[in-house]
Amino acid sequence: MKFPRYLYLTVLSLFFALQGVLPSAACTPQGAKLIEACISVEFPESCSDLPPDPSLVTGTLPNGLRYVLKENPEPKNRVAIYLDVQAGSFHESESQRGYAHFLEHMLFNGSTHFKPGELVEYFQSIGMSFGGDTNAKTAFDSTAYNIILPGGDRKQLEKGLLVMADYARGGLLLESEIERERGVILSEKRARDSVEYRTYVAGSEFALRGTLLPERMPIGVEETLKKANQRSLKKFYDAWYRPENMFLVVVGDFKKAEIEPLIVSTFKDLKAGAAKPACPDFGHIRHRGTEVFYHHEEELGRTEVSIETLWHTEKMEDSLELQTRKLYEYAVNLLLQNRLQRLQEQPDMPFTRAEYTSGDMYDRVEYAGISAHARPEKWPEAMRLLEHSLRQALTQGFSEDELGRVRKELVAKFEQAALTSATRDSKDIANEIVNHLNKNRVYMSPEQERDLYVPLLKSMNLAKVNDSLRSTWDHNSRLLSLVGDTKLSTETARAEILKVYKAAAREKPVVVAEKPRAVFPYLQLPAAGKVETTIPFKEIGVERLVFANGVTVNLKKTEFQKNEVLAEVHFGSGKLTEPLPGLALLANGMVNGSGSGTLPRSELDEVLAGSTVETQFKVAESSFVWSGKAVSTDTERLFQVLQTLIVDPGLRPDVFERVKRDTGQAYQGLERDVRGAMQIKVEPFLAGNDPRFGMPPWSAVEKLSLTEIRQWLLPEFEKGRLEVSVVGDFNRDEVVQLAGRYFGSLNPRETQKHKAEKVSFPAGGMLKVDVNSSTDKAIVLLAWPTDDFWDIHRTRRLHMLAAVFDDRLRKVVREKLGATYSPEVYSSSSRVYPNYGMLAVQMVVEPGKEKQIGDEVRKIAEDLRLNGVTEEELARAKAPMMTSLRDSVRSNHYWLSSVLVQSSEYPQQLDWPKSILSDFEAVTAKELHTLAGKYLVNDRLASAWVVPAGEGK
Numbered sequence: 043m044k045f046p047r048y049l050y051l052t053v054l055s056l057f058f059a060l061q062g063v064l065p066s067a068a069c070t071p072q073g074a075k076l077i078e079a080c081i082s083v084e085f086p087e088s089c090s091d092l093p094p095d096p097s098l099v100t101g102t103l104p105n106g107l108r109y110v111l112k113e114n115p116e117p118k119n120r121v122a123i124y125l126d127v128q129a130g131s132f133h134e135s136e137s138q139r140g141y142a143h144f145l146e147h148m149l150f151n152g153s154t155h156f157k158p159g160e161l162v163e164y165f166q167s168i169g170m171s172f173g174g175d176t177n178a179k180t181a182f183d184s185t186a187y188n189i190i191l192p193g194g195d196r197k198q199l200e201k202g203l204l205v206m207a208d209y210a211r212g213g214l215l216l217e218s219e220i221e222r223e224r225g226v227i228l229s230e231k232r233a234r235d236s237v238e239y240r241t242y243v244a245g246s247e248f249a250l251r252g253t254l255l256p257e258r259m260p261i262g263v264e265e266t267l268k269k270a271n272q273r274s275l276k277k278f279y280d281a282w283y284r285p286e287n288m289f290l291v292v293v294g295d296f297k298k299a300e301i302e303p304l305i306v307s308t309f310k311d312l313k314a315g316a317a318k319p320a321c322p323d324f325g326h327i328r329h330r331g332t333e334v335f336y337h338h339e340e341e342l343g344r345t346e347v348s349i350e351t352l353w354h355t356e357k358m359e360d361s362l363e364l365q366t367r368k369l370y371e372y373a374v375n376l377l378l379q380n381r382l383q384r385l386q387e388q389p390d391m392p393f394t395r396a397e398y399t400s401g402d403m404y405d406r407v408e409y410a411g412i413s414a415h416a417r418p419e420k421w422p423e424a425m426r427l428l429e430h431s432l433r434q435a436l437t438q439g440f441s442e443d444e445l446g447r448v449r450k451e452l453v454a455k456f457e458q459a460a461l462t463s464a465t466r467d468s469k470d471i472a473n474e475i476v477n478h479l480n481k482n483r484v485y486m487s488p489e490q491e492r493d494l495y496v497p498l499l500k501s502m503n504l505a506k507v508n509d510s511l512r513s514t515w516d517h518n519s520r521l522l523s524l525v526g527d528t529k530l531s532t533e534t535a536r537a538e539i540l541k542v543y544k545a546a547a548r549e550k551p552v553v554v555a556e557k558p559r560a561v562f563p564y565l566q567l568p569a570a571g572k573v574e575t576t577i578p579f580k581e582i583g584v585e586r587l588v589f590a591n592g593v594t595v596n597l598k599k600t601e602f603q604k605n606e607v608l609a610e611v612h613f614g615s616g617k618l619t620e621p622l623p624g625l626a627l628l629a630n631g632m633v634n635g636s637g638s639g640t641l642p643r644s645e646l647d648e649v650l651a652g653s654t655v656e657t658q659f660k661v662a663e664s665s666f667v668w669s670g671k672a673v674s675t676d677t678e679r680l681f682q683v684l685q686t687l688i689v690d691p692g693l694r695p696d697v698f699e700r701v702k703r704d705t706g707q708a709y710q711g712l713e714r715d716v717r718g719a720m721q722i723k724v725e726p727f728l729a730g731n732d733p734r735f736g737m738p739p740w741s742a743v744e745k746l747s748l749t750e751i752r753q754w755l756l757p758e759f760e761k762g763r764l765e766v767s768v769v770g771d772f773n774r775d776e777v778v779q780l781a782g783r784y785f786g787s788l789n790p791r792e793t794q795k796h797k798a799e800k801v802s803f804p805a806g807g808m809l810k811v812d813v814n815s816s817t818d819k820a821i822v823l824l825a826w827p828t829d830d831f832w833d834i835h836r837t838r839r840l841h842m843l844a845a846v847f848d849d850r851l852r853k854v855v856r857e858k859l860g861a862t863y864s865p866e867v868y869s870s871s872s873r874v875y876p877n878y879g880m881l882a883v884q885m886v887v888e889p890g891k892e893k894q895i896g897d898e899v900r901k902i903a904e905d906l907r908l909n910g911v912t913e914e915e916l917a918r919a920k921a922p923m924m925t926s927l928r929d930s931v932r933s934n935h936y937w938l939s940s941v942l943v944q945s946s947e948y949p950q951q952l953d954w955p956k957s958i959l960s961d962f963e964a965v966t967a968k969e970l971h972t973l974a975g976k977y978l979v980n981d982r983l984a985s986a987w988v989v990p991a992g993e994g995k
């Protein structure tokens with residue numbers, strides 16, 4: 043479950059001791075003051091009764107620029123700096139559509155202190171990756187720039203703040219750079235185009251007509267993007283990039299006493315470049331009563347049916363009253379979601395993935411909706427069941443048992459957030475602060491939220507919960523929607539949808555009755571298994587236990603993430619033993635959706651309400667995997683659930699049929715999408731058409747049966763070799779005891795591993811895939827064969843070579859030619875298939891330019907092969923990689939996924955942490971030249987074009 047942003051509310055504490063910093067003006071608390079101006083000049087807590095987080099320092103400079111500081115030790119030595127401009131696509135005029143986003147791009151291309159091309163190279167030189175540690179995004183109401191510094195010393199802080207000051211008012215906006223960046227932006231527009239995006243735009247134009255939302259999509263329109271010049275972009279820049287319309291957020295491993303004076307000296311002289319502009323008129327949504335939206339999109343690959351209500355609202359200051367209302371609304375969301383989950387588990391349901399949501403858009407439009415993915419021929423029945431489910435909740439309300447489950451779920455989430463707060467990532471915290479300020483919401487610490495909201499949850503009144511739902515739907519607005527691959531007559535579609543809805547509204551609701559409360563039935567276990575061997579790996583703080591039944595348990599105790607425990611159970615041989623193509627594809631969805639053999643998924647979730655246990659199943663290349671996470675206090679429940687899911691797997695017929703239907707619909711979309719063709723056609727091609735790679739054709743998947751899945755999976759669940767790996771902040775003796783009780787007590791497991799057959803790379807091969815797609819974009823992929831993973835010295839250097847290649851590609855194909863938005867270069871070396879690996883380049887391009895762009899890539903590869911890598915290029919690639927690696931080795935995910943998992947089969951993994959930093963640091967330009975000379979041979983290159991039908995000739 044994704045926890046909603048408003049439940050992470052935090053409040054800022056004001057300190058005005060710094061000379062030259064002005065306090066915000068006071069206002070009436072408790073939501074009494076409506077916000078009128080589009081440029082805010084106060085912090086949210088100045089007009090709120092919510093308690094502030096005392097760890098935050100805030101201030102306002104005389105020119106109006108606000109700042110927020112928070113010292114945070116994780117990741118060690120790193121500092122996240124965000125500059126948020128409270129202006130986005132909403133603030134554009136009709137002739138400026140796309141300018142907010144265009145301007146965001148341009149501020150990387152030359153400023154007062156950084157000439158064009160210098161900024162990215164500066165970031166790389168100090169160990170920051172372009173796109174990872176430095177980025178920006180444009181939204182409807184704001185534009186945010188962020189840099190994640192690799193250190194918090196004075197020199198780096200000064201330079202980081204200087205970069206932000208240049209973004210704020212130092213952009214050069216050179217005509218030559220505008221012309222070059224125009225191609226990149228048009229490429230980004232092309233890359234983002236999809237049937238999903240078109241459907242979203244069409245739905246917004248109907249439902250939100252009368253407001254700016256559908257008129258100001260951040261990507262803009264080609265007409266205005268092609269006209270943008272220095273004068274027009276500077277007009278927008280000067281109008282909206284003004285100190286009083288910006289705030290700076292700095293979170294990380296620094297001392298606030300050192301950074302505050304730097305902020306004052308760097309930003310105090312910023313001035314607006316033009317008179318304060320008029321605020322845009324957001325407008326009002328226009329529809330009333332019951333309206334119908336129908337949008338046919340064959341390539342979407344699914345049918346979505348929904349019933350929604352929308353209404354206009356006015357902006358309100360944050361308050362306990364407001365957030366209490368939001369808390370009740372979210373409880374309603376969970377209550378209805380739980381009902382829909384039980385409903386969709388019933389046999390012969392016409393829909394899958396049903397959900398209920400509510401919320402607001404920019405504090406101007408509130409909404410609620412119930413929706414589902416339906417079979418095309420079953421959309422009337424799906425509409426009927428959604429109407430009945432909603433009406434039953436509105437008329438009969440919820441039960442105390444239902445509310446009790448939701449209380450436990452939410453209390454557990456608040457407790458989890460508080461228990462793990464000490465090691466939160468600075469970037470995540472900075473993002474939360476920015477989001478809260480943009481919504482004018484107060485930011486509180488997780489501990490404060492727990493102390494404030496848990497008592498509210500425990501006293502939550504059922505009658506008020508029911509009233510919350512009724513008040514949400516007590517508006518003169520019903521929007522009935524049918525979108526996707528259901529084909530109706532354009533002339534009669536809306537009348538037909540309305541007829542179905544009205545007929546359903548006249549019927550008595552037919553819904554699933556509430557079941558008795560589920561209980562966990564798996565608490566009787568045999569005696570704990572005996573540990574036959576304990577193997578310490580003291581140098582890396584790892585321990586291995588081998589039980590008499592053949593089960594291996596790997597342990598690594600850490601304090602990287604406070605009170606967090608991660609576990610993975612690997613068993614069997616995974617996709618290596620897949621008897622028929624497509625079984626793994628269906629198994630992933632079916633096993634995850636089935637719960638256990640005794641408890642359907644909805645009942646298992648009910649049993650786990652109040653715990654923090656989360657689990658996920660996947661079929662990996664050489665094993666089946668149940669992964670899980672929990673807070674430390676739920677360690678035993680985590681072991682219980684993982685063991686249950688292995689000894690009593692849920693392989694339910696109704697879930698199999700639902701997953702198969704969903705997969706069939708998804709294929710309809712994938713077969714009309716260039717991205718889908720990459721999975722269905724190109725990935726198998728790169729493996730010599732081995733059926734274990736990519737996605738098999740639907741004609742093969744369609745024939746598969748539940749019996750075939752059971753015959754494959756059940757023996758592996760019962761007998762397959764089994765290894766448990768646990769990493770995190772746990773009690774070692776407790777985990778050893780739990781491992782013996784829940785896994786050491788299992789029946790004896792096999793110890794043999796399945797041998798992987800060799801995979802053939804199509805050296806010199808070329809594949810062109812024509813896709814009957816309406817999106818105007820093509821994908822070009824070029825790949826050179828390399829080798830498998832197990833020479834770790836070579837594998838690391840191949841990653842470094844890919845980083846250098848990526849940097850060259852960015853300069854030539856993105857910046858010089860403007861031919862693609864986000865070129866990707868990666869090295870992929872197999873851990874499973876001997877001698878199989880590749881270094882690959884992939885990018886979205888304009889149809890018809892596949893050969894031109896492919897030739898440019900070949901030139902880069904040939905130059906690397908013949909002339910190698912310069913020391914400067916190596917330094918720019920190495921510094922960001924080292925920064926990333928230093929962060930990585932201090933994370934639970936690294937130790938679990940890269941070191942412990944399957945280390946009983948591949949013991950060399952346990953040596954890798956000893957050398958990872960020193961070996962990467964030791965990479966030389968000569969070594970990369972040798973690798974390029976050996977592998978980047980264009981005669982052995984395999985290439986693929988995926989193009990809209992009729993293009994790429």
